[in-house]
Amino acid sequence: MQNNENNNGAMNQKKEENSNSSKEKSAKGVNLNTPGMAKAVSRRILEDIDAYCVEKYNDGYRNHLGASLIGRQCKRYLWYIFRWCFQEQFTGRQLRLFNRGHREEARFIEWLRGAGFEVWEEDPTTNNQFRISAVMGHFGGSLDGIAKLPERYGIKEPVLCEFKTNGTGAGFNKLEKDGMTLAKPQHFCQTSTYGCMPEYNFEYCLYLNINKNDDSLHVELVKLDHNLGRNMLVKAEQIIMSQVAPSRLSDNPTYQECSWCAAKEICHKGALPEKNCRSCKAARPFENAEWYCEVYNGIIPKDFIKLGCDNYFPITNKV
Numbered sequence: 001m002q003n004n005e006n007n008n009g010a011m012n013q014k015k016e017e018n019s020n021s022s023k024e025k026s027a028k029g030v031n032l033n034t035p036g037m038a039k040a041v042s043r044r045i046l047e048d049i050d051a052y053c054v055e056k057y058n059d060g061y062r063n064h065l066g067a068s069l070i071g072r073q074c075k076r077y078l079w080y081i082f083r084w085c086f087q088e089q090f091t092g093r094q095l096r097l098f099n100r101g102h103r104e105e106a107r108f109i110e111w112l113r114g115a116g117f118e119v120w121e122e123d124p125t126t127n128n129q130f131r132i133s134a135v136m137g138h139f140g141g142s143l144d145g146i147a148k149l150p151e152r153y154g155i156k157e158p159v160l161c162e163f164k165t166n167g168t169g170a171g172f173n174k175l176e177k178d179g180m181t182l183a184k185p186q187h188f189c190q191t192s193t194y195g196c197m198p199e200y201n202f203e204y205c206l207y208l209n210i211n212k213n214d215d216s217l218h219v220e221l222v223k224l225d226h227n228l229g230r231n232m233l234v235k236a237e238q239i240i241m242s243q244v245a246p247s248r249l250s251d252n253p254t255y256q257e258c259s260w261c262a263a264k265e266i267c268h269k270g271a272l273p274e275k276n277c278r279s280c281k282a283a284r285p286f287e288n289a290e291w292y293c294e295v296y297n298g299i300i301p302k303d304f305i306k307l308g309c310d311n312y313f314p315i316t317n318k319v
């Protein structure tokens, strides 16, 4: 027994020595003074950060069709997204960019409060962001906030807040020149949809858009178009309730919008959608944002939707 203990102690000490010496070796193994080495290590650090960002910020499939997308022209693209036919793959850089957009929201709110505005970011009844929901819970969106202007402006009614970011260049210049309704029609559709909901009924949106390159700030009180908002709700319902792909924008894959569309392989070239219940012909949207399977005659359990079963039949295939 005594011998065993002595042996174990000696072995542990040996292991520790080995591990220390391998640490030393690996610390000494890379000489940053070797020509090109610092650059190579820097590249690797960037790759590691990118990998982290992909892991951390990629939200995967979205459960509902989002109001922020509903202004996109192609209904078929929105239908593919809603039916989980594909997921756009984003690089670490792109995901950092989206994340930066979210993080800017806190700055916008700080500036507005600093200028004397009252700003509500959360619905006090839920302690979550203010939301809209329609089409059995399959369409929705989150409001960036609701604000009341300081008394000195003489405007009593609360306004919807919408916060966006932009790069330098044509997009931001057009926004400054033509205003949000013309330069950012997708944002106008989104905010008009929020505005037309009876629970909010906003007449105006306080739209802030920051230029990420030089921090120029575009501020605009935009009169919302409730008819446009209601049309967006109809559009959302058509997309959500359709069991077949809506018409293409163009049958020509080289048409400008199709040429850079992430869905073009499925849309124009017959590529198969990703397998899951939502991209299966037997599934249809159901109440309370649930999904119903016509083969098993029941609500599909949430965890199962991602998987599909052996009876899977792609919704994009002709019967």
Ligand code: SF4
Pocket: 074, 075, 076, 077, 247, 248, 249, 250, 257, 258, 259, 261, 262, 263, 264, 267, 268
């Ligand atoms: S490829 Fe063209 S028609 Fe097809 S989903 Fe994309 S934009 Fe729409």
Ligand code: SF4
Pocket: 276, 277, 278, 280, 281, 282, 283, 292, 293, 294, 295, 296, 300, 307, 308, 309, 310, 311, 312, 313
């Ligand atoms: S048949 Fe299978 S894959 Fe299709 S919806 Fe039903 S459970 Fe999902």
